[in-house]
Amino acid sequence: MSFFDLNGTLKPLTALKQFGKKPHTISYPKESKEAADRYRGLHFNDLDECIGCGNCSTICQNAAIDMIHIEGHDGKKGDSGLRPRVDNGRCCWCALCVEVCPTGSLSLTKDYLYVSEDPDSFLWTPGKDNPEGKEQISFFSTEETSLNVLDRVPMPELEGKERVKSFAEVVLGYNEAEARAEASRCISCGLCTEVCPEHMHIPEYINAIAAGNDADAVRIIYDNNPLPEMCGKVCTRRCEDVCAIASRGEALAIRWLKRYATETAVTADITREIVNPEIREANGKTVGIIGAGPSGLTAAYYLALRGYDVTIYESSAKAGGATMYGIPKYRLPIESLDKQIDYIKSIGVKINFNTKVGKDISFKEIYNKFDAVFMGVGFPDAWSLGVDGEDAKGSMQAFRYLYMINSGDKVDIGDKVIVVGGGNVAIDAARVSRRFGADVTILYRRRVEDMPADWEEIEGAEDEGVHIIPQGIPIKVHKDENGHVKSVEYLKAEMVPDPKGGRPKPVAIEGSNTIIEATAVMAAIGQMGDYSFLEKEFEDKIKIERGRFIVNEKQQTGDPKVFAGGDAVNRTADAISAIADGFRACKAIDEMLSA
Amino acid sequence: MREKATTLYIGPQHPGITGNMMVKVQVEGDTIVKARTEVGYLHRAFEKLQESRNWLQSFTLLCRFCVPEPDPVEESYARAVELLEGREVPERAKYIRVLMLELARMASYMLWYGGQNGSLGLYTMGQWSVGDRNYILDLFEELTGGRVYHMYIWPGGVRRDLPDGFADKVLRTMDYLEKRLKDYDDLMFENTIFQKRTQGVGIISKEKAVEWGVVGPVLRGCGIKSDIRIDDPYEVYDKLDFIVPTQEGGDIWARALVRRQEIRQSIRIIRQVIEKMPSGEFYNRIPNPHKWTLPKGDAYARTEATRGEVGMYIVSDGSTHPRRTHFRGAAYVHGITLLEDLLIGENVADISAIMNSLGTCPPEIER
Amino acid sequence: MEVVLMDILGAVVTFLVAFVVGMTYGGLSRKITARVQNRKGPPFYQNFIDAFKLGSKKSAIHHGVMHHFGPAFLMVSSVMTLMIVPVLTHNQWFPNLNFQGDLIFLLYVMTFGPLGMALGAGQTGNPNSAIGVTRGLSQMVGFEIPWVLALVALMIQYHTTSITGLMAAQAHSGTWLMFSSPFAFVAAVMAMFGMFRYSPFDIVGAPTELASGPISENGGKYLFVMMSSGSVFTFAKLTLYVDLFMGGADNLLILLIKTFALYLIPVLYGVTTPRYRTEQAVRWFWGWPSFFGLLAILQAVFF
C-alpha cells in the first residue's frame, strides 16, 4: 500500500458510469418476466386422463397429496374415482409426483403466484381449481423421463420350432431375479384388484415378492384362491388390462408373478407347510359339490377350511374341470394341476371321481344327503358350426378334441387342420394340432385384432406356424368319397361399421367363395351346458335361462339350499370368475349354515 | 487496568450474520476477547427425516442443506448412491453435472461478492452482483425448472436434458458476466479501502489451517493447493483444463483473491464443458422408486463447493430407505471452532467480514 | 413585537424549508445511489412517506426518561445550527440569529446532538447503541480536527468569528473562499464526509456490525424525530458550507443548486466505497484532511 493510493481511490469511482445506464430492474408487477419453459409452478391435473392410482400421493415425501373424491368422477373399472389434492402448505415442488405419474396427467405449470391471507385456502385440487392450467403446462414427464419402469421383464419362452415338438410347457417362468425385477415395477395402486373377479390381493403379494418374501406371497395368494398356480399359468388376467403402468408402458406381468410365487412351493406338502392354513374344527355340517372344476374346488377348499365336511362328485377321472380337459398341457402341465388338487385334498376335501350325477348318482340323492349343494357343472358340450357337410369324418368340436387329447386318447386329424373360431379354444386346438405335425389354419370371421383369444396366445400360435385367415366365414364342408373331410369352402367378409357404435360386423361378400383343402375341421365357436341331471321337481326352483342358471349375488339359486357357479352361471366363462363364484358361494353357504 | 468486557450478541437477528446463527462475543473496547458461536436455529433434522424417506424421496431434501449452493450436495448424494449401487452415469450427464456445479459455484460466489462487501459497507457491489446472479438463476430455471432449488442432479444422471439453444445462452451469459467481473474488480479489488479493511484481518496460518481442518478457498487462501476437483477427481474434471488458484497470506484479502480467480476459472470450465459436451443419454434410469433398494454397505462421496469440501455419507441396510445419511458441510469446521478462535483479537467491526470470508453457512452446520 | 413575531414565523418557515429540502435530498440520494447500483430506486419523495409512517406508528417504547434525550438533543442541535446559519442573504423569511463568535458557538452546537444521543443510547441498555455512540464520538474527534483547523484558518485569515462576516468578506472580494482558501475548503469537505456519515465513514450505524448502532432501540416517533432532525441538519450543514465557501446565496434556487452540488460529493463517493473501521477513519481524518487544515492555517498566517 502506497502512502496515498490514488488508483485505489479513483478506480472505484468508475462505478459511477453506471448512473447513466439503463437500470436492470424489472418493474414487477407492471412488467414481468415469463417463467421458464420448464418452470415448476402450481400443479395441474388432467382429471379425465387421471386414473386415481394415487402414486403421486405415495411418492410425496411431504405427505402433501391427498386422494379425495371430487364430483363428476365416480370411479369405474381401472379408475379409483379419487383425484389428487395438493396441500400447498406441504408441497416443495420437487415434481416427483409428476415423474411417477403413470398416465402423465399430472404436471406442473408456469403459474406460480398464489398469495392469500387465509392459510386454509392452500389446499389445491389440480385441474379442478385451475382448469386454465392446461395451457400453461411446463414441467411434465414423458415416457423417456418417467420414473415408472415401463418395460416388462421379458418372459423366457421356448422357441417356436422347439415348442411344436412336444407338449412341454412353452412359458418357462421367471427366475428369482427376474421375478423380483418385475415385481418391483409395481406401484401398488390396487386398481387391478377391482377388475379381478376374485379380487385377489394383487399389490400385497407382488410387494411380498418384491421384498423377497415368496412365502408370504404364497400365503396372501392362497387367501382367496386355491388354484393360483393354474391361474398363474392360464388366467385371462383382466387385471393387466387396467394396470396403471399400462397407460404408458407394458402392464405388470401379474399372472407370471403369481405363477412364480406359487411355483416356489414345489409340492403339495410344501404348499401346505408354507400356507399353513387355519382349519377350523369340524362343525358336523356337510356340503355336496357337483363338479371338480375351479368353482367347485374353490368352494370345497374354503368350506373345508371352515370346518365343513365337503364331498365332490366329478364325472371325469381327474379333477380340474375345464382347466384339466380344456387347456392343453403345454400351457398347464398336469403335474401342476395335480399338485394343487393334492393340496386341496390334503385339507380334507373328498372327491368322488368318475361319478356322473344323473347317471351314477341322482341329484335328488345329493340334495337330500347334504346340508347344502353347490353346482359347478360347467359347459360340457360345444356348439356346432351349422353348415353343410358338418357330419363328415374328421369334422369335430375343438373342445371335444382337446378333451380327448388331454385324456390321453389319440385322434386322427391328418396333416391339414382347419380351426374355425377366434377364441382361446380355437387357438389351443390349433396349437395342439401343430404339435401333432399338422398344417393348421384358423378361420375367423372378423379381423385378427378382434379375436377374443389372448394376444400372447395368438402370437404364440403364429410363432409356431399357425396360419390365420381373418374375415372368412365357412359355408360348407366338402367331403371326399369316403365321407371324410376334403376341403372347406368359405366366403370372404368385409367389416361393416355398426351404426349404433358397436363393434363392426362381418358381412360376407357374395361370390368371394374360396376353397381350402383340409383333413380335419374343428369348430371352436362356443360351448353350452348340459343340465339333464336335474330332476323335474327342481325345475321350478332352479331356473335356467339362456343356458345358464339364474342365481342371486350370493350364487344362490331359487332353491336356498342349492348354489351354483362357474361357466354354468357367469358369462365371462373363465377360470378366475369360476373361482370367484366358488368363493362367494362358500361364504354364502357358511353364512347360511352357521346362522 | 483491564477494561470491563461487554458481551455482544451478534445474531440471530442481525443484518451482519450470514444466515440464522449467533456469535456471542465479549469485547474490550473494540477488541474481541472471547467468541462463542451458537447454532441450532436452523436444525431440521434432515438426517433423521431421510431415514423415513426412501432413497429417491431423500433426494428432494438435499438442496435445503445449503441454500446458496445446493448442487454440490445433490452431487455428493448422487455419487454416493451410485458408488454404493455401482450405477453407471452416462458421459453426457457427467458433463451436464459439471456445468451445473460450475454455474452453482459462480452463483454462490456472486452472492459472496454481495455478502463480503455488504459486511464492509460497499452495498453497490451487492446490488450489482446479486442482481447479475439472477442471470445465472435464469439459466438454472431454464434447465431445471427452479431458480434456487434445482433438484436436478440425481442418482443415475440428471433429470432433464439440456433444452434447445441452452448452450448459446450459457455462453452469452458467460460473456456478459466476464465483462461485469471487470467492473467488480474496479469497484472492489482496486478499492483502497477494501484492501485496508481486508488485509491482515482474520489471518489463518498454514499450520493452523491443516490442524483445524480448513478446506476449500479458505485453505487455498493460506497458500495450500488443495481442491477435490484435482485431488480426488469426480465426474469429468480430470478431462478439463483449469487451474486451482492459491494465495499466500491467509487473510480475508487472500481468500477474496482466491475467489476472484476461481470465478474466472469457472467461466473457463463452463466454456470447455459446452464445447466438449457429448451427445447421448443423460440418465441411467433407476428402478421403481418405491421399491428401489441399495445393497448393504456404506459410501462417502465428496464434492468441492465454494465453501470447501462437502460430502455425503450414506449407509444402507439393504432396504428401500437409508439407514443413515450424514452430510459433511464445510461450514461445519469453519463456522464453529475455527471462527471462535479466529475472532479472538480481532476488531468487533470485522466479525461479519470474517464470517463471510469463511463462507459460514449455518444451515449446513445444523442441517 | 411585530419583529419578534415575524422572526418566529420566519424561523418556522426556515425549519419547514430545511425539513423539506433535507428530506428531498435524502430521497434524491437514494435515487442516485439506486441508479448507480443498476436499479430504479424509490421515488424521490420516499423519505417523506417513511417519515410520515414512522410518525404514525401507534406505539413507540422508550427505556426511561433519558431515552428521550437522544432524539430531543439531536433535534435541538439541528435546529440551533439551522438558526445560526444564514440561509439566504437579505431575506426576511429566513432570519438568522447570527452574532459575533457564532462560528465558535456552532462548533459546540454541532457536537451537542451526538452527546445527547450518547445519553439516550446509554439508557437503552443495548450494547450496540453504546458501542455505536462511542464510535460516533471517536469519529467526531477525528473529523473535528480538520474541521476546526479549516474554520480557524478562515477566522485567522479574515479576522472574524461570525459567518456573516465571512460571507461579507466573500462578497467584498468577489471570489469564493473555496478559491481563495482552497486548503481550508479541501479540509472542510473532507471533514464533511465524516459529518454526513455516509460511506466510508458510516461505521457509527453500520447495520452489518451494530444493527444500526445508536438508533437501534429507537423506532416510531423517535426515529421520526431523528430522521427529521437529520434532514434539517443536512440542510443546515450544506447551507453552512455554501455560506462559508461558496459565497452564500441570494435566492432559494441558487442555494439549492449550490447545496445539491456540494451534497453530491459525499453521496457519490459513498456509493463506491466500503466503510473504514473507527480507528482507520480517525487516522484518515488526522492524515490528509488535517494536513490540508494545517496548510490552510499556514496560508492564513503567512499569506
Add this chain to the structure above:
Amino acid sequence: MMNDKNSQKIVDIIQNWARKHSIWVLAYGTGCGAIEIPPTMTSRYDAERLGVRGAATPRQADVLLITGYLTVKTMKRVIRVYEQMQDPKYVIGFGSCTINGGMYYDSYNTIKVLDKYLPVDVYINGCMPRPEAVLSGFAQLQKRIAEGRANGAQQYKDNLEWYRANQKKIIPNWIMPDYNW
C-alpha cells in the same frame, strides 16, 4: 365541522397510505427462504421501488418475514423479536413451511402452523417463493394495510393468552420478559 369519527377515518386513510408505501422489513432470515430476499431487494427486482427496504433492528421494522420453517429454537427468538416491533406490525409467512409444515412436517424441531403462534397477515405460496411471488406478497400486504385490515398487533394483544399458551407448549424453558410494549 367534521366529527371525530370522520376525521379519524380520514387520518386513518392517510396513515394507511403512508404505511402501505413504506414497508420496512426486518433483516432476519429465519429459514431458507432468506435466499430469495437478496434478489428481491437488489437490482433485478428492486423492492425499494415499492417502498420496501430492510430495517436492521426490530424497533424500526414494520414487517417480520418468516422465511420458511421455524425451528423451536428460532421460534423463541422470533417471538421476542415480534414483541419488540412497534405497532402496527405485520407478519408475512413465506412458503409452504409456514402454512402446514412443508417438507419438515414430521421433523421434531420445526413448528408447522405459524398462525398458532403469531398473527400472520399474508401467506405466499412456494418453496421458495420466487421474487415475483415475494413482491406479490408485499402487494397483498399493501392492499390489506390500505383496507385497514392489517391489525395483527391488536389481534395479538387481544388474544395474548391463547398465543402464549401455544408458544409455551413448545418452548419448555420460558425465560422471556412479558409482553409489555
Add this chain to the structure above:
Amino acid sequence: MKELKESIIKRIKANFADAVERNDFKDNRLDFSVKKETIPAILFYLKDEMGFVHLSDVNCVDWLEDGELEVVFIVWSPADKIKVFVRTRLDRDNAVMDNLDMIWRQMNTYERELREMFGVQFTGLEAPEEFILEDWQGPPPFRRDFDSAAYAEKTFWHRPGREDAQDVRESIADRDGEEIPDFAKKYSR
C-alpha cells in the same frame, strides 16, 4: 494404488493387531474396524505417521438391532490420495469414548453433535452441554428408537382440513368388497 493399499494395510496391521480391514472397494478407499480403545492411537498414527492429515467426516450409525452404535471416522491423505474409514462399535446403553479433539481441533464440534444427537459420551470433552438443540427433554433424537413423526404429531399442530383424504387401496377394496387379510396389510403401501 493396489500396492499402496496393501502397504497401508500392512503397516496398520503391524501396529494395531485388532484392526480388521476391508479392501474390496474399487475406488481409493480402505476400511478398518477396530476396538474403541484403539481409536485414539490409530487416528494419531494415521495422522502423524502416515500423512492422513485431513479429517473428512465423523459420524455415527445406530444399529438398533445389534444394540450398538457405530462411529465412523473418514480420514484423507492429500499425499497418497486415499481415504481410510476407521470404524468402531460402542455399546448402545453405555456409549462412551475418549475425547479426540486434541488430534483434530474440529473433532470438538463433531463430538458435541454426537453427544447431543446420539448420546455418545466423550470423556474429557470440554464444550457447552447444548449444541444444536435447546431445552431438549427427549432421548437423543438421532437414535433410531426416537420417532420423529410421532413426536411432531404430539407436540405441534397440523393444519386441519385434510381429513377427507382416502386411501386408494382401501377405497377400492371397500367398493368391491375385498377383504385384505391382516398379515398382508404390511405389504400394502
